[in-house]
């Protein structure tokens with residue numbers, strides 16, 4: 001519970017900052033409309049999930065879209081690729097868009113047990129940061145976890161104009 005719930009939310013907030021740094025118009029919108037916090041969380045997790053994949057083991061042979069998966073095979077399910085599949089999602093980053101669900105919290109019986117906590121924390125944190133950190137821009141010196149398993153920034157220096 002501690003590891004599952006601590007690093008994930010922290011990393012996901014760092015990835016949210018990374019995403020919004022490339023979308024300043026969306027950051028300004030979030031500052032103006034804090035009620036978009038919950039949707040911002042979903043949109044960030046769709047395009048930039050901290051949990052890049054979840055792993056399963058095939059328990060019986062089956063075929064999926066012409067690919068035979070044999071029992072005993074380890075399968076990595078890529079949340080980022082699923083969330084940005086152009087056959088399902090219109091390209092772009094838009095915190096007002098209505099989207100299908102993403103897989104940033106996994107899926108099925110092992111769906112994240114702490115998702116209500118994580119969603120509540122981040123949907124409060126992001127609008128607050130957007131209001132207080134105006135015109136954010138990345139400064140040199142960011143360090144990153146590997147782009148694998150659970151990822152995110154170890155440090156992400158950001159310059160900004162203080163807001164109210």
Ligand code: HEM
Nearest residue numbers: 004005008009012051054104105106110112113114117118
């Ligand atoms: C942004 C934050 C979070 C992300 C991205 C996240 C992501 C995930 C994912 C992808 C899974 C599914 C793993 C799998 O199917 O193999 C999972 C499971 C789990 N998460 Fe989270 N999580 C977050 C926050 C939390 C929090 C805050 C808690 C606890 C308070 C938590 C507790 C758990 C637990 C206990 C499981 C295992 C559920 C099971 O196996 O049935 N997570 N999480």
